Amino acid sequence: MPLRLLALLxxxxxxxxxxxxxxxxxxxxxVGWIILSAVIMGIIYALDPSNRIR
Amino acid sequence: xxxxxxIIFGITAFALFLGIRARSGHDMDLEQWTVGGRSFGTIFxxxxxxxxxxxTFTFLGGSGFAxxxxxxxxxxxxxGTLAYVISYWLLPPIWRYAKEENLISQPHYFAKKFDSPAxxxxxxxxxVVALVPYLVLQFKGLGLIVSIAxxxxxxxxxxxxxxxxxxxVYVMLSGVRGAAWNAVVKDFVILGIVVFLGIYMPMHYYGGxxxxxxxxxxxxxxxLAFPARGSSVTWFQSTVLLTALGFFMWPHSFGSxxxxxxxxxxxxxxxVLPLYQLILLFVFFVGFAATLQVPGLQGPDIDLSLxxxxxxxxxxxxxxxxxxxxxxxxxxxxxxxxxxxxxxxANDVYRSNLKSDASDAVVRRLAQALVPVIALxxxxxxxxxxxxxxxxxxxxxxxVTQLFPAVVASLLTRNPxxxxxxxxxxxxxxxxxxAITLTKSTLGGLFPFxxxxxxxxxVGMVALVINLCVTAIVSALTQQGLARAPSRA
Numbered sequence: 001m002p003l004r005l006l007a008l009l010x011x012x013x014x015x016x017x018x019x020x021x022x023x024x025x026x027x028x029x030x031v032g033w034i035i036l037s038a039v040i041m042g043i044i045y046a047l048d049p050s051n052r053i054r
Numbered sequence: 055x056x057x058x059x060x061i062i063f064g065i066t067a068f069a070l071f072l073g074i075r076a077r078s079g080h081d082m083d084l085e086q087w088t089v090g091g092r093s094f095g096t097i098f099x100x101x102x103x104x105x106x107x108x109x110t111f112t113f114l115g116g117s118g119f120a121x122x123x124x125x126x127x128x129x130x131x132x133x134g135t136l137a138y139v140i141s142y143w144l145l146p147p148i149w150r151y152a153k154e155e156n157l158i159s160q161p162h163y164f165a166k167k168f169d170s171p172a173x174x175x176x177x178x179x180x181x182v183v184a185l186v187p188y189l190v191l192q193f194k195g196l197g198l199i200v201s202i203a204x205x206x207x208x209x210x211x212x213x214x215x216x217x218x219x220x221x222x223v224y225v226m227l228s229g230v231r232g233a234a235w236n237a238v239v240k241d242f243v244i245l246g247i248v249v250f251l252g253i254y255m256p257m258h259y260y261g262g263x264x265x266x267x268x269x270x271x272x273x274x275x276x277x278l279a280f281p282a283r284g285s286s287v288t289w290f291q292s293t294v295l296l297t298a299l300g301f302f303m304w305p306h307s308f309g310s311x312x313x314x315x316x317x318x319x320x321x322x323x324x325x326v327l328p329l330y331q332l333i334l335l336f337v338f339f340v341g342f343a344a345t346l347q348v349p350g351l352q353g354p355d356i357d358l359s360l361x362x363x364x365x366x367x368x369x370x371x372x373x374x375x376x377x378x379x380x381x382x383x384x385x386x387x388x389x390x391x392x393x394x395x396x397x398x399x400a401n402d403v404y405r406s407n408l409k410s411d412a413s414d415a416v417v418r419r420l421a422q423a424l425v426p427v428i429a430l431x432x433x434x435x436x437x438x439x440x441x442x443x444x445x446x447x448x449x450x451x452x453x454v455t456q457l458f459p460a461v462v463a464s465l466l467t468r469n470p471x472x473x474x475x476x477x478x479x480x481x482x483x484x485x486x487x488x489a490i491t492l493t494k495s496t497l498g499g500l501f502p503f504x505x506x507x508x509x510x511x512x513v514g515m516v517a518l519v520i521n522l523c524v525t526a527i528v529s530a531l532t533q534q535g536l537a538r539a540p541s542r543a
Contacts, residue, residue, distance in 0.1 A: 007139050014132050015294060019287045022125075024267060024278035030128050031335065034135045034328050041142060041325040048321070050146075 003044050010037040059204045061374030062381055065243075066220055069385050072239060109387040110195025112337055113244065113380050114357045115443030120341030122356030122442075124277035126285035127338055130444075133294045135328040137301030144302060145311050145320040147465050152312050159394075160308040160457075161402035167464040170473035171406050173480075177457060178402035180484050181305035184453035185395045188304070189388060189432040191446040193218060195357070196384035197436065202361040203377030205370070214436050217381070218429045221388045225396075226422045240382035245333060247379040252336020255343035255363060263339065270345055277345075284510060292512040293448070299518075300455030306394035354442045395428045396421040449491055452514035456483035456521050463525075475529030483521030490517060 013033040021029045112130065120127040148163065155166050160181060165174025193214050200213030208216075260266035270277055280287045302308060314320065337360075344359040348366065351359055364376050400421035405412045412420075457480060463471035471479075489495075490513050497516060498509035 004143070007142065010139050011136060014136065015291045018280075018290060022280045022287050023263065024125070026125055026279055027128055027131075027335075027338075030132050031332065034131065034332060037135050037139060038325055038328045041139060041328070044142065045321055045325055 003048060006040060006044060009040055013037075057371040058374030058377055059207065061371065062200060062203060062377045065378035066216075066381055066385070069220070069239070069382060110192050110199070110380065110384045111443055111447050112334055113248070113383045114195045114198060114360060115191070115447065116334060116337040117341035117344070117360040118351075118357035118442065119444050120338040121344050121351065121359035123285055124274070124345075125280045126290065127341065129290050129293050129297070131331060131334050131338070132290075133297040134301065134331045136294065136298035138324045138327045140298065141302055142321055142324040144461070144465070146317040148308075148461075149311050149314055149317050149320065157312065159312075159397055159402055160303075160305045161398060161406070163308070164457075164460065164464075164476070165402075165406060168460075168471075168473040168476055170477065173473055173477050174402055175407050176477055176480055178398045178406075180453055180456065180480060181398050182395050183484070184450040185305060185391050185398075186428075186432060186435060187446040187450045189391045189395070189428070190435045191443045192384040192388040192391065193432055193436040194446070195443060196381060196388075198357060199361065199377050199380035199384070202358060202365065203373050203380070205365070211437060214433055217384060217388070218433045221385055221392060222426050222429045225389045225392045226425050237386050240379075240386045243379045244383055247376055248333055248336045248340075251360070251364070251376070252339040255340050255367070258367065259343055259347055266339075266343060270342060273346055286507070286510045288507050288510040289512060292510075292515050296455055296512050296514045296518065297448075297451050299458045300451045303454040303457045303461065304394075304450075305398055305454075306390045309394055309397070310390075357443050392425055392428060393421075396424040399424050399428075448512075448514070449487075452487040452491070452517060453484060455514060455518055456480050456487065459518075459522055459525055470529060470533075471525055472529045472532040474532040475525045475527075478528040479521045479525030482524045483517045486517035486520050487514065490514075 010033055013036065014030060017029060017033065018026060116127060116130050119130065151157070151167070152163060155162075157163050157166065159178075161174040161178040164177045165171050196217035197210035197214040200208055200217070201210035204213075256263050256266040260269055267278060280290055302311070311320070340360050340363065344363040348359060348362045351362070361373075361376070361380075364373055368376070400417045404420055405417050460471055460476040460480060463469050463476070495513060496509070497504065497511045497513050500513070500516065501509070
């Protein structure tokens with residue numbers, strides 16, 4: 001469950017964040033969150049026990 | 055024949071050769087033709103799942119949207135990322151179930167999960183209806199690319215016919231294997247071209263990215279941020295959410311899940327694919343560069359901005375290279391869409407509902423026979439339609455997103471949605487989308503009493519809300535009916 005909460009961050013950053021911030025600043029904000037999303041998914045992959053080789 | 059045309063035809067012939075050669079060493083039975091024998095590794099699944107990133111939708115539609123609309127084009131960059139986050143949890147259980155039950159298509163999944171062939175039939179029909187505008191936009195892009203890159207010596211109409219014929223031949227012979235091999239070539243070619251154009255155009259015309267954006271901001275103040283009305287922040291939020299939910303609901307995206315040999319492939323892809331999405335930035339840069347260099351394109355013509363700027367900038371041979379890359383972005387997704395649509399009709403409409411004892415060989419032959427029929431329908435819509443590429447894709451998305459609530463419910467330990475609820479929800483959602491599309495309604499037009507900020511919501515959201523309400527009500531009623539019915543055990 002905590003991993004799924006972590007995965008909500010990109011949704012908040014992109015969908016809610018854009019309303020606050022509206023290189024073009026909005027574009028830079030979205031690009032930043034895309035890179036952050038990849039990092040977050042990497043952390044989730046590393047912590048997720050179902051990815052360990054059985 | 056100019057040098058641009060020779061290069062475009064050369065690449066098209068190579069794609070055809072590669073597509074046909076992909077069948078060698080494989081007995082083309084139904085499972086090989088539709089899901090590649092469930093044997094694809096990380097690279098192939100990655101390229102098939104990433105296939106939508108580099109279609110004519112992004113190559114021409116993305117640059118055209120940036121050229122014509124400005125900031126609203128950013129939605130194209132955002133929705134894929136959120137879809138990949140969702141895919142981390144959504145795709146592995148779907149893959150496991152499909153492997154256990156030996157499923158080869160999306161309607162097959164619905165029919166098995168909800169124990170309802172009627173639901174499978176409905177999902178197949180919704181899928182085919184959604185795939186047609188998606189195929190139309192590939193053919194439309196193909197026509198634009200060949201016609202412009204040949205400096206008008208080949209008409210857009212003739213280009214559409216040639217492209218449709220090439221896709222039809224290699225799909226009939228090789229199915230999804232042909233698409234997978236061409237996806238490898240296509241992604242490498244388009245990656246190089248898009249990155250080069252995205253860096254070269256701003257440098258060549260403005261001296262750099264900062265100077266380009268400064269010039270645009272001076273000439274068109276506010277163009278690089280969302281407007282207060284119309285394609286506003288509310289429109290962006292609702293469109294990104296709607297398309298992220300629908301991303302893997304396309305029959306061919308859902309089908310590409312079945313081609314994997316290991317469920318961890320999806321989780322690994324969820325890390326890398328968001329970064330792959332960033333290449334789209336360079337597509338936007340070309341569109342933005344064209345804003346002040348080839349002004350005046352309006353309506354559907356905004357999709358021409360990348361090609362018009364290229365013709366103004368480069369020699370014919372290099373325009374041919376760009377055109378050839380563009381042709382690949384239409385051929386590969388076009389072939390995936392055709393394979394999916396033909397399989398839906400042959401396996402999920404014909405075998406599941408009309409002739410349940412049809413063998414795999416009969417279904418495969420019927421699917422192959424349907425390929426030219428579907429291509430012909432798409433060609434007709436291409437030649438007589440007038441929408442922009444982005445509008446066509448959003449129309450398809452509104453349809454496929456109607457499947458999302460039922461898919462999520464089917465993965466829950468205790469599925470709260472009954473087969474009747476799922477059927478009625480998807481049906482009313484699809485009817486709502488059709489009505490909204492045909493009447494060209496907007497939320498402001500439908501509900502003028504809503505606050506201004508809500509009037510810009512993507513109108514597809516209305517259909518999704520109707521779908522959810524109907525699904526919940528019908529499921530509640532039919533579950534009560536089941537509870538009251540005497541047990542047969």
